[in-house]
Amino acid sequence: MSSHANAEPLLDVRGLHTVFHTRAGAVPVVDGVSLRLGRGRVLGLVGESGSGKSVTGFSLMGLVDPPGEVVAGQVLFNGQDLLQLPEAQRRALRGNRMAMVFQDPMATLNPVLRIATQMTEALHAHQRLGRAQALARCADALAALGIASPQQRLQAYPHQLSGGMRQRVAIAIALLNQPDLVIADEPTTALDVTIQAQILSEMQALVRERGTALIWISHDLSVVAGLADEIAVMYAGRIVEQGPVDEVLDHPQHPYTQGLIASLPSANRRGSRLRQIPGLAHSGPDRPTGCAFAPRCSRAGAACSHLPAATPPRPLVPLHQVSCHHPGPATTQPQPQAATA
Amino acid sequence: MNPTARPPRPALPPEPPLWWQRAQDYARSRVALAALALLGLIAAAAVLAPWITPQNPYDLMQLDVMDARLPPGAASSDGAHTYWLGTDGQGRDLYSAIVYGLRISLAVGVGSAVVAAVVGTLVGLLAAYAGGRVDALLMRLVDLLLSLPTLLLALMILAWFGKGITNVILTLVLLEWAYCARTARGQALAEMQRDYVSAARGLGLSATRIALGHVLPNCLPPLMVIAALQVARAITLEATLSFLGLGVPVTEPSLGLLIANGYQYLLSQAYWISVFPGLALLLTLMAINLVGDQLRDVLNPRLQR
Numbered sequence: 001m002s003s004h005a006n007a008e009p010l011l012d013v014r015g016l017h018t019v020f021h022t023r024a025g026a027v028p029v030v031d032g033v034s035l036r037l038g039r040g041r042v043l044g045l046v047g048e049s050g051s052g053k054s055v056t057g058f059s060l061m062g063l064v065d066p067p068g069e070v071v072a073g074q075v076l077f078n079g080q081d082l083l084q085l086p087e088a089q090r091r092a093l094r095g096n097r098m099a100m101v102f103q104d105p106m107a108t109l110n111p112v113l114r115i116a117t118q119m120t121e122a123l124h125a126h127q128r129l130g131r132a133q134a135l136a137r138c139a140d141a142l143a144a145l146g147i148a149s150p151q152q153r154l155q156a157y158p159h160q161l162s163g164g165m166r167q168r169v170a171i172a173i174a175l176l177n178q179p180d181l182v183i184a185d186e187p188t189t190a191l192d193v194t195i196q197a198q199i200l201s202e203m204q205a206l207v208r209e210r211g212t213a214l215i216w217i218s219h220d221l222s223v224v225a226g227l228a229d230e231i232a233v234m235y236a237g238r239i240v241e242q243g244p245v246d247e248v249l250d251h252p253q254h255p256y257t258q259g260l261i262a263s264l265p266s267a268n269r270r271g272s273r274l275r276q277i278p279g280l281a282h283s284g285p286d287r288p289t290g291c292a293f294a295p296r297c298s299r300a301g302a303a304c305s306h307l308p309a310a311t312p313p314r315p316l317v318p319l320h321q322v323s324c325h326h327p328g329p330a331t332t333q334p335q336p337q338a339a340t341a
Numbered sequence: 342m343n344p345t346a347r348p349p350r351p352a353l354p355p356e357p358p359l360w361w362q363r364a365q366d367y368a369r370s371r372v373a374l375a376a377l378a379l380l381g382l383i384a385a386a387a388v389l390a391p392w393i394t395p396q397n398p399y400d401l402m403q404l405d406v407m408d409a410r411l412p413p414g415a416a417s418s419d420g421a422h423t424y425w426l427g428t429d430g431q432g433r434d435l436y437s438a439i440v441y442g443l444r445i446s447l448a449v450g451v452g453s454a455v456v457a458a459v460v461g462t463l464v465g466l467l468a469a470y471a472g473g474r475v476d477a478l479l480m481r482l483v484d485l486l487l488s489l490p491t492l493l494l495a496l497m498i499l500a501w502f503g504k505g506i507t508n509v510i511l512t513l514v515l516l517e518w519a520y521c522a523r524t525a526r527g528q529a530l531a532e533m534q535r536d537y538v539s540a541a542r543g544l545g546l547s548a549t550r551i552a553l554g555h556v557l558p559n560c561l562p563p564l565m566v567i568a569a570l571q572v573a574r575a576i577t578l579e580a581t582l583s584f585l586g587l588g589v590p591v592t593e594p595s596l597g598l599l600i601a602n603g604y605q606y607l608l609s610q611a612y613w614i615s616v617f618p619g620l621a622l623l624l625t626l627m628a629i630n631l632v633g634d635q636l637r638d639v640l641n642p643r644l645q646r
Binding site: 061063091092093094095096099100102104107108109110111112113121122125126157170173174 | 359535536539540541542543544545546547550554555558559561
């Protein structure tokens with residue numbers, strides 16, 4: 001066993017189930033997610049829209065609103081099951097030991113409050129601090145994210161800042177209380193590529209330096225490849241494959257992961273048609289009983305439609321888990337373009 | 342010194358504060374600006390009444406019955422001063438009476454609108470936050486209040502509890518808070534869906550703090566407009582109630598009561614007793630409504646440049 005796996009993890013999620021209650025019944029959105037994350041580690045949680053990756057993040061933070069509900073599972077954070085904690089204690093952890101960065105930097109800052117107000121508030125919610133002291137901490141936090149003249153920015157309103165600047169502010173707020181865990185829900189998706197790269201590298205440096213664990217929710221495999229230590233691939237509310245990022249991306253065992261990687265545009269295949277995964281991602285209440293990916297999967301067999309997919313760890317890479325009845329390396333690389341959707 | 346260090350960027354000129362930008366937006370309409378000036382003048386006159394009027398119309402000792410129903414511009418019987426707007430049936434200087442009457446009308450209007458706005462906003466926020474049965478109960482109460490004819494209800498309440506300035510204000514608050522409550526609830530429900538509320542919760546802020554510190558400030562613009570227009574509504578209602586004899590006491594006439602007093606002389610050539618207070622009321626209401634309308638335009642995020 002490698003060293004970081006047997007120590008008590010910072011976060012140990014077991015069988016997390018989150019449903020959304022609709023007229024048609026309870027729709028499972030997170031369907032038995034299990035994750036482990038060591039201190040200071042970076043986990044990339046990838047999946048396409050609607051795969052439940054954001055709801056997983058919200059469930060961990062305890063921010064799922066009705067009609068959504070976390071119905072089962074354990075979220076052990078520093079050995080403590082968050083789902084058993086009373087709301088007041090969860091609130092004391094939120095923004096303090098665990099924090100979240102949201103997707104849309106235009107919407108996550110309150111438009112009518114100055115940056116200074118919104119930042120000091122995050123500090124005052126969890127500790128006693130003088131106003132001058134709090135402002136100094138906020139200015140430092142902004143400077144750490146590469147914001148020029150932080151004193152001036154503190155007095156600004158959100159609409160006076162650019163999108164990239166706002167997301168830096170949001171990240172600075174999340175990091176203010178030096179949390180153990182930051183959950184970042186596609187924080188760079190709404191930004192253009194150059195800003196995205198800057199923010200990624202700044203954030204990476206900050207979490208490394210402070211030993212903050214990070215869950216980076218994204219649909220962008222290339223971002224996760226450069227940032228994360230570990231990766232978890234979600235499909236229809238379940239994690240279909242997880243493991244060390246290089247291992248999973250270089251030797252994907254699940255056909256869905258393989259499909260995702262194959263669908264990335266690449267310079268080597270310039271001009272050729274991009275590969276796509278046939279069919280549509282499953283959504284709605286009438287989920288197949290077995291593997292949710294089976295209807296789109298070329299390897300699907302009789303086993304897939306009956307049983308929920310098993311999770312046999314691969315013998316050579318014990319941390320690499322795949323939930324599939326037919327795991328294995330991608331079969332044919334130059335698959336002929338048969339659009340049989 | 343690090344040779345690669347860039348020279349520091351010159352500091353940006355500070356952007357004018359938000360309220361100044363709004364003030365400039367407001368000033369774009371000359372009519373609205375004039376209305377605001379007029380309103381300021383009216384308010385100043387009301388506040389400074391004792392210093393800018395020749396007599397205290399509420400002090401019966403200063404009234405001379407011999408001067409009753411003098412036309413505008415007539416001199417007083419002792420020759421001490423001129424009644425520029427004439428006198429009423431008790432020999433009251435109408436100019437003084439109007440300025441003092443404005444005082445009462447504005448106090449009743451502003452007082453009841455402010456209290457109604459505060460109460461209504463808090464009730465609306467509570468309904469939005471509590472949801473479920475609390476929300477349903479409060480909103481049915483609001484529906485009930487809004488469905489009843491305001492004037493009739495006010496007359497019943499005042500007939501029961503007796504007249505007087507405090508009772509009039511309380512009655513108006515009771516009848517007006519529902520408007521703000523409904524708007525505040527709707528606004529708060531919309532704001533609560535926005536990401537900054539989730540973000541604030543993600544920071545571990547308490548629900549009360551988020552409601553008052555984050556959601557409320559975002560709900561304020563429409564509520565301010567409603568409050569401004571309710572000042573006008575309250576003044577109208579008070580004038581109506583006073584006209585009907587259920588408002589303020591006869592010894593301290595508001596504009597509505599002055600109009601009522603002059604009503605009986607209207608056909609006997611003493612038009613000024615009703616007409617001048619009526620004009621004052623009209624100008625005040627017009628100014629408030631114009632200011633309120635412009636506020637709505639300035640504060641409406643959908644119309645913003």
